[in-house]
Amino acid sequence: QVQLVESGGGLVQAGGSLRLSCAASGHTFSNYAMGWFRQAPGKEREFVARISRIMTYYSDSVKGRFTISRGDAENTVYLQMNSLKPEDTAVYYCAADRTYGLGRYKESQYDYWGQGTQVTVSS
Numbered sequence: 001q002v003q004l005v006e007s008g009g010g011l012v013q014a015g016g017s018l019r020l021s022c023a024a025s026g027h028t029f030s031n032y033a034m035g036w037f038r039q040a041p042g043k044e045r046e047f048v049a050r051i052s053r054i055m056t057y058y059s060d061s062v063k064g065r066f067t068i069s070r071g072d073a074e075n076t077v078y079l080q081m082n083s084l085k086p087e088d089t090a091v092y093y094c095a096a097d098r099t100y101g102l103g104r105y106k107e108s109q110y111d112y113w114g115q116g117t118q119v120t121v122s123s
Helices: none
Strands: 003-007 010-013 018-025 033-039 046-051 056-058 066-071 076-081 090-097 117-122
Touching (some): 018 033, 018 090, 018 117, 046 066, 046 076, 056 066
Antiparallel strands (some): 018 076, 033 090
């Protein structure tokens, strides 16, 4: 069974940075594309970023501020978040997708999910 565990969330002031990690176990990590989603209070969960083997994709709202990366040797995917804004406040989830490909931004396209980590950005 695939397990994903996020960490690194917390409280930060606007303009600050955080680095989220997602540790994976129970599968061959390199066989999966990985994504980050987030859900703000009262809103639907939304796509943030995705990484295939080397290709990365970002939502317009985070492009240029967030960077997704992966360490296959460590079975971990990261999300470096810079220039944080109050509107980035949300629970952040990592997810694993068994299908490599373009245009995979929907929740339903991902097979496994972590429990989430809270990110709060104060103004």
